[in-house]
Amino acid sequence: MNYHFRTAELSEIDSIWEILQQAIQRRKKDGSTQWQDGYPNPEVIQKDIEKGEGFVLADGETIIGYSAVLINDEPAYATIEGNWLTNDDFVVMHRVAISEKYLGKGLAKLMLKNIEDFALSNNIFSVKADTNFDNPAMMKIFETLGYIYCGEVFFRGSPRKAYEKVLHKQD
Template identity: 65%
Template sequence: MIYAFRQATIDEIDQIWTILQQAILRRKNEGSQQWQDGYPNPEVVRNDITQGHGFVYLENGTIVGYVAILINDEPAYAGIEGKWLSEGDFVVYHRVAIDEHHLGKGLAIQMLVAIEEYALQQGIYSVKADTNFDNKGMLRIFEKLGYTYCGEVYFRGAPRRAYEKLLSA
């Protein structure tokens, strides 16, 4: 298998939205409240891509994952109830989703490792993320990859668990 990680293009929005819809349904079927309020939606994905924040993970040229990546740009993180490990530059990612036909291969972990490599390429040594309290899969991934729980942040009025991982060159 050949894997690649790159910026998404606008003509890939339909494929990306299909993957996100699958993830939204998985969250619902697992009893999670995450992503059950109309977010994310196609307009969010379009904005990700047009602003250069949308990234895809590919297996043999086929899109199997999606994530939005931003640098130093998450206003909700300034209001953390808790404390971040670092105060400097950071990469933050949102909307992690893997195609349902490719689950169980560890692709989410591979994609998050690719995000860490992306951060280092930008000269940034902090990666921050958050997830819903009931997203057991993502919580396990944070643990496996050595993220530290830092506290709670709020999105659309709901608390989310916030994590940070410090990287070394």
């Protein structure tokens, strides 16, 4: 397998949107309210990419995963019912999705590890994320990778479970 993680290009919006639509349908099938309100959408992805914040996981030339990766840019995280582990610079991930054809191969974990490497390469030692209360698969991935549950944050009026992982300098 030739997996690599890189910034997305505008020409890849259709492939990325297809992966996100699959994830939106999976969330719906699982009975989740997450991503069932017209968000995310192609305009959101286009903005991610234009700002240099859209990232893809690719298998050779094939896009198999997507995530927005932002530095210090999540106003909703300023207010948490609970406490973050750190108050320093942080990387935040949103819109994490893996292609249906590649599910069950540990690729969401691989993408999170790549996001952690991205943080470290920018001398940032905290990764923050959130997920819906009805997304046990994502919560399990966070817990497996050592993310700590910190409390609740609110997005578009809904509470979300907030997690943080403190990274350590590479030797």
